[in-house]
Amino acid sequence: MPDTVITVAGSHRVVHDPERARVRVGIGFEGSKRDSVLAATRAALDSLAGSLATILDEEVGPVVAWHSETIRVWGERHAAPDGTRLPVEFHSAVFLDAEFSHFEALSEWIDVAAARDGIAIDGIEWMLAPATEAALAAEARRGAVADALEKADDYASALGLGELVPLAIADPGLLDGGVPVVPYAPTARAVGGGMELRPAAITVETTVHVRFTAAPDVTDTR
Numbered sequence: 001m002p003d004t005v006i007t008v009a010g011s012h013r014v015v016h017d018p019e020r021a022r023v024r025v026g027i028g029f030e031g032s033k034r035d036s037v038l039a040a041t042r043a044a045l046d047s048l049a050g051s052l053a054t055i056l057d058e059e060v061g062p063v064v065a066w067h068s069e070t071i072r073v074w075g076e077r078h079a080a081p082d083g084t085r086l087p088v089e090f091h092s093a094v095f096l097d098a099e100f101s102h103f104e105a106l107s108e109w110i111d112v113a114a115a116r117d118g119i120a121i122d123g124i125e126w127m128l129a130p131a132t133e134a135a136l137a138a139e140a141r142r143g144a145v146a147d148a149l150e151k152a153d154d155y156a157s158a159l160g161l162g163e164l165v166p167l168a169i170a171d172p173g174l175l176d177g178g179v180p181v182v183p184y185a186p187t188a189r190a191v192g193g194g195m196e197l198r199p200a201a202i203t204v205e206t207t208v209h210v211r212f213t214a215a216p217d218v219t220d221t222r
Contacts, residue, residue, distance in 0.1 A: 003213045003214060003215045004156075004159060004161055004213065004214050004215075004216075005167070005211060005212070005213050006152045006155050006156060006161075006164070006211070006212045006213070006214060007175070007209065007210070007211045007212075008148045008151040008152045008155070008209070008210055008212075009148065009151075009172070009207055009208070009209050009210075010144040010145060010146070010147035010148025010149070010150075010151060010207070010208050010210060011144050011147055011205065011206065011207040011208075012139075012140045012141075012142075012143025012144040012146070012147055012205070012206055013140060013143075013203050013204065013205035013206075014136045014139055014140050014143070014203070014204045014205075015201050015202070015203050015204075016128060016132065016136055016201070016202055016204065017199065017201060017202070018126035018127060018128060018199045018200070018201070018202050019101065019127070019128050019129045019132055020064070020099055020100065020101055020126070020127040020128065020129060021099070021100050021103060021106050021124050021125070021126055021127065021197075021199065022097055022098070022099045022100075022124065022125045022127060023097070023098050023100065023106060023109075023110060023121065023123075023124050024095060024096070024097050024121075024122040024123050024124075024125075025048065025095065025096045025097075025098070025113060025119060025120070025121055025122060026093065026094075026095050026119070026120045026121075026122045027041055027044050027045055027048070027092075027093070027094050027095070027096065027118055027119050027120075028041070028091065028092055028093045028094075028118055028120075029041050029044075029091075029092050029117075029118045030089060030090060030091045030092070031089070031090055032087055032088070032089060032090070033090065034073060034075065034090045037073060037090045037091070037092045038071065038073050038092060040092075040118065041071050041073070041092040041093075041094060041118070042071060044116065044117075044118050044119060045068060045071065045094055045096065047116075048096055048113060048119070049066070049068060049096070051109065051112070051113070052066045052098050052109075055105065055109075060101075061100065061101030061102050061105070062100055062101060062102035062105035062106070063098055063099065063100055063101075063105075064099050064100070064101050065098070065099040066096065066097060066098035066099065067096070067097055068094060068095070068096040068097070069094050069095050069096070070094070071092060071093075071094040072092065072093050072094065073090060073091070073092045074090070074091055075088040075089065075090045075091075076088065076089050076090075076091065077089070095122065099127075101129070103197055103199060106197065107197050124197070126199050126200050126202060127202070128202055128204075133204070136204040137204055137206065139204075140204050140205060140206035141206045141208070143206070144206045144207060144208045145169070145208060145210065148169075148208055148209075148210040149164070149210070152164055152210065152212045156212075156214045159214075160216065160217055161214035161215065161216060161217055162214055162215050162216065162217035163214065163215075164212040164213075164214050165212060165213050165214065166210060166211070166212055167211045167212060167213055168210070168211040169208055169209070169210045169211075170208065170209050171207075171208065171209070172207050172208075172209060174209075175209040175211065
């Protein structure tokens with residue numbers, strides 16, 4: 001009797017509290033004078049950047065990283081109901097991202113920032129520290145392989161087969177030439193104004209496809 005091929009999917013998930021939070025802040029103004037709009041935007045951006053720089057420490061936090069985009073200013077000219085062309089109205093926009101390792105400091109910073117004119121909290125993304133993320137990913141991969149092996153062993157036992165011999169292992173979709181599944185990072189939306197931050201637990205999950213072969217168990221008397 002030829003060897004039997006057994007293909008299974010194994011999965012494992014690890015849940016961990018977030019250790020980092022990346023807040024995205026939007027800054028924008030509007031007005032009839034381009035220079036005034038740009039100046040107000042630059043002043044607000046410089047103020048936020050300065051407040052982050054004073055508490056920036058890549059090792060201990062509370063801010064471990066931040067960056068901002070380039071300020072954009074554009075004009076729009078609308079028409080009145082009678083068709084008259086109205087004066088140009090200028091708008092500005094720029095986003096700033098800051099990564100915090102201390103959530104209490106994040107909450108305090110958001111309360112102050114969100115109270116200012118032209119500033120809005122666009123969202124918060126909860127994350128793990130890089131070392132923790134790598135360790136949990138490795139744990140999830142090992143657990144997924146163990147789960148696949150347990151499933152395959154159950155199938156082999158039910159079929160009266162002997163020892164399993166691994167033939168191939170791959171991320172989902174790759175074993176048969178498909179497209180791998182890309183995991184996503186959970187996020188939490190938030191708004192400013194004395195809000196209470198509620199960090200969402202982060203799930204690190206891995207699925208693997210494993211192919212085994214097994215010969216009939218010659219010691220099986222069934």
